Amino acid sequence: MHAGTWGRETFWAFADRAKQATEALAEQKMRALTHLPVDALRRFCTQYRFFTIDYISDLALLLAKLPFGGLRSLLSQILSEELGEGDAARAHPEIYDRFLASIGVPREQVDTGLPANRAILGGLTDELRKRGPAFGVGLRGMGGECLCQTYLSVMFEHLRLHPYMRENADRIDWEFWTIHTGEEDIVHGELTRAAIDAYIREDSSVLPELAQGYERSITAWNQFWENIFDACVPQRRVAS
Structure with a gap:
């Protein structure tokens, strides 16, 4: 991780390197998806569901801490979209559950x-509650919106190559993936970066806490996905 004094340029250079490293790590890990037994693939996909649920609650908690301004307004818009903009059936966890049902995951x-992942998510919520808003922006504003999109994009590229997914493509509900790996989420990432950059420009003293939150998110999400692979990829369970 970074050592020394944070400046705006050094922070974004660090963030860019971290995102590139995350993409490379995700690419390496997600290759296993194309060869998973169908039941293991279903279990794997089910585990991501818990991120979507906790992300919404944590984003609401972060919004309560942020001052009025561009970043708060943007994250409020993202939260509204995650919740379906007033339509519960359009909430993203509901849309993801429809995807899970369409690939044969039983409701029960x-x-x-x-x-282990419930503990990670619960720990992040506790930290978000106790720490200042800048830490939360790094943890959930950048870590949730930007790093998550990186993992999801790579996951989708390999997921759709699985024989089961190809054979059943016409009956699978792909809406969640259209939202989260398409133009809409790319725009979200760009807007989030611009809003955070403005947040830094307004008060550069937020940089150390912002960086700590982002560093924490990197560690947490890498472990989150590592736990899923350990639990759902057969050869990894045997190797361990």
Whole structure:
């Protein structure tokens, strides 16, 4: 991780390197998806569900801490979209659940989360509650919106190559992936970066806390996905 004094340019250079490293790591890991047994693939996809749920709650908590301004307004818009903009059936966790149902995940299994990942998500919520808003922006504003999109894009590229997904493509509900790996989410990432840059320009003293939150998010999400792979990829379980 970064050592020394943070400046705006050094922060964004660090963030860009971190995103590139995350993309490379995700690419390496997600290759296994194309060869998973169908039941393991279903379990794998189910585990991401818990990120979508906790992200919404944490984003609401972050918004309560932020001062009025461009960043708060943008994240409020993103939160509204995540919640379906007033239509509960359009909330993104509901859309993801429809994807899970369309690939054969039984309804009674969608609430089965990995204890280790529930602990990670709960720990992040606790940190978000206790720390200042700048830490939360790094943790959930950047970590949730930007790093998450990187993992999802790579996941989707490999997911759709799986034989089961190709054979059943016409009946699978792809809406969640259209939203989160398409132009809309790319624009979200660009707007989020611009709003955070303005947040830094307004008060550069936020940089150390912002960087700490982002560093924490990198560690958390890498471990989150590592836990999913350990639980769902057969050869990794045997190797361990």
